[in-house]
Amino acid sequence: GAVVSQHPSRVICKSGTSVKIECRSLDFQATTMFWYRQFPKQSLMLMATSNEGSKATYEQGVEKDKFLINHASLTLSTLTVTSAHPEDSSFYICSARDSRQLYGYTFGSGTRLTVV
Amino acid sequence: QKEVEQDPGPLSVPEGAIVSLNCTYSNSAFQYFMWYRQYSRKGPELLMYTYSSGNKEDGRFTAQVDKSSKYISLFIRDSQPSDSATYLCAMSVSLAAGNKLTFGGGTRVLVKP
Numbered sequence: 675g676a677v678v679s680q681h682p683s684r685v686i687c688k689s690g691t692s693v694k695i696e697c698r699s700l701d702f703q704a705t706t707m708f709w710y711r712q713f714p715k716q717s718l719m720l721m722a723t724s725n726e727g728s729k730a731t732y733e734q735g736v737e738k739d740k741f742l743i744n745h746a747s748l749t750l751s752t753l754t755v756t757s758a759h760p761e762d763s764s765f766y767i768c769s770a771r772d773s774r775q776l777y778g779y780t781f782g783s784g785t786r787l788t789v790v
Numbered sequence: 791q792k793e794v795e796q797d798p799g800p801l802s803v804p805e806g807a808i809v810s811l812n813c814t815y816s817n818s819a820f821q822y823f824m825w826y827r828q829y830s831r832k833g834p835e836l837l838m839y840t841y842s843s844g845n846k847e848d849g850r851f852t853a854q855v856d857k858s859s860k861y862i863s864l865f866i867r868d869s870q871p872s873d874s875a876t877y878l879c880a881m882s883v884s885l886a887a888g889n890k891l892t893f894g895g896g897t898r899v900l901v902k903p
Contacts, residue, residue: 680833706888715798717878717895718834723888767833776885777824781833 676702676772680782687758687789695753695785697768702778703748704770709741712765712784724751758789793817796879796894805903809866813879813894816860820881820892823855825864828876828896837877838864869901 677700687693697707705726710718722732722743730743740762742754751770755762766785772778796813803809811825821842826834838853840846840862846853854863862881866873879894 678833708890715898717796717893720890723890725888765831769833771887773887777822777836777839779824779836779880779891781826781835783833784831786831 676770676775676778676780678768678770678780678782680768680785682785683783684786685788687787689759689789690757692754692756693758693787695755695766695768695787697751697753697770697782699749699770699772699780702770702772702774704751704772705748706771707745707751708769708771708779709743709751709753710767710769712767714765718767721753726751755787758787760789763787763789791816792895793892794879794881794894797897798895800898800900802900802902803869805869805871805901807869807901809864809869809873809899809901811864811866811877811879811897811899813862813881814860815862815881815892817881817883817892818857818860819883822882822885823853823862824880824882824891825851825853826878826880826893828878830875834878866899869899871901871903874899874901 707724724745745751768782825838828834843857852865876896878896880891
């Protein structure tokens, strides 16, 4: 089946620094990837839809300049949390759309970000 | 009001019992329905999917959709401790490439040995 690799799985950074999270589709090409944020015991909140070769579409209330998304190839999308603050600490999950499968939304294993 | 409502639980059942999960939704345009399982600190994995109304069975899992009531269900028979996880319903109007999924809040399930 389709596999999505997400790295790092866990990262701790200092307040004010930037952190980059990678999401790779390993055995398929993904023209569309999705980035979610999940707080403890809560559901996934869609942050943005990443489209290969074009600008990401952000959900209402998500700061574009703080959460930079780049989808430069058909197998890689990155999320950069800029000038991170403790309130950005969360679980970030990506999902890639495998167009070969009708219900092909495959998720990465998530990244636990802690800003200290 | 959220587009998709799901009881957060936790739902605690003894091993071997039937687990019954459900979601209600408000958008009548939803046509594609999915159930995901998420273990702690992991990404969700697809369990079941159905289109429009009806039932679908796969092993110990049965998914039901009642579009007239805007209500979907997931049943897990002969539950095992390894079924302990959070179960998320998700739905979509379309499965076109860029179309997003709308998730319920998730139900935590604990199957006790």
